[in-house]
Amino acid sequence: MIPIALTVNGVRHEAEVEPRTLLVDFLRDDLGLTGTKIGCDTSLCGACTIHLDGHAVKSCTVLAVQADGSELKTIEGLARGGELHPLQEAFWEHHALQCGFCTPGMIMAGVELLGTNGDRLTEAEIRRGLEGNICRCTGYQHIVEAVHAAAVR
Amino acid sequence: MTTQVEETQTTSVLGARMKRVEDPRMITGAAKYLDDLKLPGMAYVTVLRSPYAHARINGIDTSKAAAHPGVVGVYTGKDFEHLNPLPCAWQASGAENFVATPRALEIDRVTFTGAGVAAVVAETRAAAEDALALIEVDWEPLEVVVDPEQAVEEGAPRLHEAAERNIVMDWHCGDEATTGKALEEAEVVVEQRLVNQRLLPTPIEPRGAAAQHEPSTGEYTVWMTSQAPHVMRLLMTAFVFGISETKMRCISPAVGGGFGTKIFLYPEYVLVAALAEKTGRPVKWMETRSENYTATTHGRDHVTYLKVGARRDGTITALDAKTYANLGGILSTIAPGIPTTLYGRMLSGAYRIPNIHCQVLGVYTNTGMVDAYRGAGRPEATYVVERAVDLVARELDLDPVEVRRRNFIPPDAFPYDPVGILAGLEYDTGDYEKALTRALEMVGYEDFRKEQAAARAEGRYLGIGFSTYVEICGVAPSAWIGVGGQGWGAGLWESANVRVHLTGKVVVTTGSQSHGQGHETTVSQVVASELGVPVEDVTVELGDTLGTPFGYGTYGSRSAAVGTVAVYNALQRIKAKARRVAAHMLEVDVDDVEYEEGRAFVKGSPATAKTIQEIAGAAALGYDLPPGEEPFLDDTSYYDPPNCTFPFGTHVAIVEVEGETGEVKLERYVAVDDVGKVINPLIVDGQVQGGIVQGVAQALWEGAVYDENGQLLTSSLMEYAVPKAEFFPRIELDRTETPTDVNPLGVKGAGETGTIASTPAAVNAVMDALAPLGIRHVDMPLTPERVWRAMQEARG
Numbered sequence: 018m019i020p021i022a023l024t025v026n027g028v029r030h031e032a033e034v035e036p037r038t039l040l041v042d043f044l045r046d047d048l049g050l051t052g053t054k055i056g057c058d059t060s061l062c063g064a065c066t067i068h069l070d071g072h073a074v075k076s077c078t079v080l081a082v083q084a085d086g087s088e089l090k091t092i093e094g095l096a097r098g099g100e101l102h103p104l105q106e107a108f109w110e111h112h113a114l115q116c117g118f119c120t121p122g123m124i125m126a127g128v129e130l131l132g133t134n135g136d137r138l139t140e141a142e143i144r145r146g147l148e149g150n151i152c153r154c155t156g157y158q159h160i161v162e163a164v165h166a167a168a169v170r
Numbered sequence: 171m172t173t174q175v176e177e178t179q180t181t182s183v184l185g186a187r188m189k190r191v192e193d194p195r196m197i198t199g200a201a202k203y204l205d206d207l208k209l210p211g212m213a214y215v216t217v218l219r220s221p222y223a224h225a226r227i228n229g230i231d232t233s234k235a236a237a238h239p240g241v242v243g244v245y246t247g248k249d250f251e252h253l254n255p256l257p258c259a260w261q262a263s264g265a266e267n268f269v270a271t272p273r274a275l276e277i278d279r280v281t282f283t284g285a286g287v288a289a290v291v292a293e294t295r296a297a298a299e300d301a302l303a304l305i306e307v308d309w310e311p312l313e314v315v316v317d318p319e320q321a322v323e324e325g326a327p328r329l330h331e332a333a334e335r336n337i338v339m340d341w342h343c344g345d346e347a348t349t350g351k352a353l354e355e356a357e358v359v360v361e362q363r364l365v366n367q368r369l370l371p372t373p374i375e376p377r378g379a380a381a382q383h384e385p386s387t388g389e390y391t392v393w394m395t396s397q398a399p400h401v402m403r404l405l406m407t408a409f410v411f412g413i414s415e416t417k418m419r420c421i422s423p424a425v426g427g428g429f430g431t432k433i434f435l436y437p438e439y440v441l442v443a444a445l446a447e448k449t450g451r452p453v454k455w456m457e458t459r460s461e462n463y464t465a466t467t468h469g470r471d472h473v474t475y476l477k478v479g480a481r482r483d484g485t486i487t488a489l490d491a492k493t494y495a496n497l498g499g500i501l502s503t504i505a506p507g508i509p510t511t512l513y514g515r516m517l518s519g520a521y522r523i524p525n526i527h528c529q530v531l532g533v534y535t536n537t538g539m540v541d542a543y544r545g546a547g548r549p550e551a552t553y554v555v556e557r558a559v560d561l562v563a564r565e566l567d568l569d570p571v572e573v574r575r576r577n578f579i580p581p582d583a584f585p586y587d588p589v590g591i592l593a594g595l596e597y598d599t600g601d602y603e604k605a606l607t608r609a610l611e612m613v614g615y616e617d618f619r620k621e622q623a624a625a626r627a628e629g630r631y632l633g634i635g636f637s638t639y640v641e642i643c644g645v646a647p648s649a650w651i652g653v654g655g656q657g658w659g660a661g662l663w664e665s666a667n668v669r670v671h672l673t674g675k676v677v678v679t680t681g682s683q684s685h686g687q688g689h690e691t692t693v694s695q696v697v698a699s700e701l702g703v704p705v706e707d708v709t710v711e712l713g714d715t716l717g718t719p720f721g722y723g724t725y726g727s728r729s730a731a732v733g734t735v736a737v738y739n740a741l742q743r744i745k746a747k748a749r750r751v752a753a754h755m756l757e758v759d760v761d762d763v764e765y766e767e768g769r770a771f772v773k774g775s776p777a778t779a780k781t782i783q784e785i786a787g788a789a790a791l792g793y794d795l796p797p798g799e800e801p802f803l804d805d806t807s808y809y810d811p812p813n814c815t816f817p818f819g820t821h822v823a824i825v826e827v828e829g830e831t832g833e834v835k836l837e838r839y840v841a842v843d844d845v846g847k848v849i850n851p852l853i854v855d856g857q858v859q860g861g862i863v864q865g866v867a868q869a870l871w872e873g874a875v876y877d878e879n880g881q882l883l884t885s886s887l888m889e890y891a892v893p894k895a896e897f898f899p900r901i902e903l904d905r906t907e908t909p910t911d912v913n914p915l916g917v918k919g920a921g922e923t924g925t926i927a928s929t930p931a932a933v934n935a936v937m938d939a940l941a942p943l944g945i946r947h948v949d950m951p952l953t954p955e956r957v958w959r960a961m962q963e964a965r966g
Contacts, residue, residue: 035296037296042295045205045206046208049208050199051199051202051203051205051206052198052199052200053199054203054205054374054375054426055205056374056375056376056426056459057374057459057886057887058458058459058460058886059459059886059887059888061886061887061888062374062459062887064374091199092197092198092199093198093199093200095198096198101197101198105197105198108193108197109189109190109193109194109197110189112189112190112852112853112855112856114193114196114197115427115686115687115688115856115857115860116373116374116375116424116425116426116427116428116685116686117192117193117195117196117197117201117424117426117686118203118373118374118375118424118426118427119374119426120196120197121199124197140900141896143895144894144895144896144898145895145896147894147895147896148894148895148896150894150895151374151887151892151894152374152895153372153373153374153427153429153860153864153892154427154686154856154860155856155859155860156856156859156860156861156862156863156864156898156901156924157859157863157894157895157898158859158898158900158901159855159856159859160895161895161900
């Protein structure tokens with residue numbers, strides 16, 4: 018077991034983990050932050066996307082020990098003081114989710130995308146920017162509209 | 171960038187473009203799915219799966235695995251011999267079915283890679299996974315057959331003693347003799363072999379189950395990723411465990427997509443319940459994506475020999491389809507019903523075809539189980555019919571739009587009986603020309619043909635494809651679908667209970683089950699509209715056999731056309747009772763009281779009124795009710811539809827094929843759907859868009875591939891091409907509205923239209939693009955390699 022210390026959604030955690038423990042499993046099983054989902058085991062679906070030191074990463078592709086000393090944000094930490102993040106609002110407004118399973122990862126990937134290019138994002142850039150996240154329900158159109166709406170806002 | 175369908179302004183909440191009430195918990199990560207469940211003392215289950223497609227199990231040594239640290243126990247099929255095999259709940263009607271179904275764990279033989287043969291229960295998931303590798307199975311590999319046409323040949327390896335030539339059933343519909351004669355007499359006959367390839371449905375949440383067992387009462391609680399928890403309970407208790415239905419509670423938490431795969435009873439659900447009892451621990455099993463691909467059901471997988479007869483003017487006179495439906499190594503819950511009732515009976519499409527015959531051979535092969543996948547039979551039927559129309563148009567050098575128009579069932583022909591193949595049902599309502607006209611207008615058809623001619627002159631391959639589909643949903647009248655009719659082993663009505671509490675707040679419980687469709691929102695809209703209460707005052711509870719009336723669940727686009735109608739019917743009786751209570755309160759005759767917008771008032775004197783809150787309060791307190799009236803506003807409806815519903819529309823795809831590489835680029839996609847009345851246009855748009863993407867994905871990219879040894883080569887998302895956002899242009903949507911007369915809400919259903927319509931539209935577009943090369947047909951998926959090979963061959 019290896020000791021790690023990290024900050025998740027502003028709360029510091031210290032824990033001991035097996036070296037092979039994936040960050041997503043640590044978040045879900047040890048910290049009980051089950052908003053982050055597991056969908057594919059091969060780093061392709063993006064349901065496990067979180068922010069690690071300010072960047073979107075697939076938490077099934079990071080070992081918990083690699084996140085030692087890092088600052089993490091998960092879907093549970095996105096809303097501030099009961100106020101939804103503009104992208105969460107936009108997902109709701111534009112019906113950008115159906116079953117909701119890809120949604121936490123999709124939103125975390127979208128937030129990163131908004132941060133990089135902001136309001137100049139074209140539809141094509143949004144579609145390309147979400148290539149790491151799979152949604153099987155929506156056909157993506159409402160997701161693209163939601164990201165665009167949040168970008169404009 | 172908005173793409174929403176313009177709706178006529180309405181003040182009514184029914185038909186409003188309302189955002190969903192269930193979303194706040196999903197956009198914040200608060201929604202609880204199966205794998206988010208953690209019970210005190212919970213142990214974890216993993217399943218050892220067969221690496222062989224066909225093999226005998228000569229023995230299993232679990233001793234090393236059992237000794238592994240953290241392992242609670244290791245089990246094999248012999249530990250569950252007392253449990254019955256899973257039932258096959260929908261056998262093809264009018265044919266003998268040779269049924270073989272899975273057990274919790276297979277005991278002596280497996281017939282596909284991925285079949286479960288042993289299970290580990292351990293303190294952690296990691297320990298359970300580690301121990302799997304320590305189980306030693308003495309396998310005796312057997313000869314394998316994966317191709318359904320080869321499987322029915324003499325001398326092919328036999329998968330099940332019961333099924334000679336591996337045939338599950340040999341099913342017919344329509345008239346073989348008259349169709350054969352009409353084909354002989356036809357001015358032209360077009361023949362084509364069509365492959366509707368196997369698909370991996372891929373909900374982003376894989377399947378899972380958890381269970382606990384209470385020895386003092388013998389009661390099981392089973393959580394599962396299910397579209398139909400009541401049906402699961404019935405099948406598990408009555409058919410597999412042989413215990414009273416009341417000894418099991420089944421719960422579907424939030425379900426992360428299903429697309430049909432989560433309708434069925436699976437071996438692991440039985441296994442997990444049995445393991446909870448055996449170990450005395452709460453247990454949980456969650457499949458990996460690779461397990462989802464090998465052990466969860468697949469969709470489609472038909473090979474069809476099509477013959478179409480027509481007159482030179484394009485009038486279709488006969489259609490004959492002989493279809494091999496690959497049902498996999500063993501039967502899933504409703505496997506035989508899908509390629510029969512939901513496929514063969516829809517082969518008239520949107521057309522007046524005077525002679526139709528269909529033969530379906532259901533076949534066992536050493537591949538994964540095949541069952542309903544979004545659309546379930548209707549995408550396969552629509553593919554055959556819509557390709558048939560295009561092949562006729564090509565043969566006769568006619569415009570595919572004109573051939574469609576020539577054969578359309580006209581609006582005045584409804585209700586329409588497609589020469590008896592629907593076994594007593596009739597298409598309810600339709601105006602196919604209207605949707606086609608609107609789609610042509612949106613796409614700018616005449617201009618496109620000019621643009622295409624110019625592109626062809628430059629050597630570019632531009633194409634347009636149509637699908638003027640009709641489908642069947644709102645399944646189904648129980649007498650029609652049931653054992654005396656189409657062979658479904660139950661009714662298909664749906665239930666709803668509506669209670670108006672003391673405070674005027676409304677609670678609806680229903681047997682239908684959302685896995686993304688937004689039931690809580692649409693049901694709330696129906697309640698708010700009928701009772702005149704705010705949407706916020708309505709709570710919808712579903713997914714738990716404790717506290718909801720028995721119901722059949724959500725699939726077949728039935729929750730609007732059947733489920734919400736049950737809600738509507740209960741509300742009518744609640745309103746009638748509210749009028750009686752209000753009349754008593756107002757001291758007037760009940761015939762003088764009307765109910766509108768949340769108030770019961772005296773006719774002609776709208777100020778003399780009681781609000782629903784006042785009435786509900788009076789009814790709940792019961793201090794002063796009309797003589798003989800029971801307290802409380804509470805009603806339950808079990809709504810059995812008199813007919814199915816038949817949504818329709820026109821989908822148009824425009825593609826350009828890259829001449830050097832064979833790559834297909836989807837340039838535009840236009841869809842005009844008619845799903846009857848719409849409860850929530852925002853939700854319908856989402857359903858249609860998602861469906862279109864899934865359907866186009868079949869046409870262009872997706873396909874499950876087994877090698878000759880029965881190994882699934884597409885066993886993860888690395889090999890299976892689920893589309894991403896950048897694969898698509900903006901989809902252009904509109905709707906026409908032809909209400910159904912089947913139910914009082916006028917709704918037809920919208921969950922599957924996109925998947926049903928879009929596949930042939932995309933394929934027809936590619937074939938149109940390749941027409942200058944003389945290419946008539948290429949089987950799906952139309953990957954660059956396949957298209958390039960076809961182009962190379964055509965160019966010589």
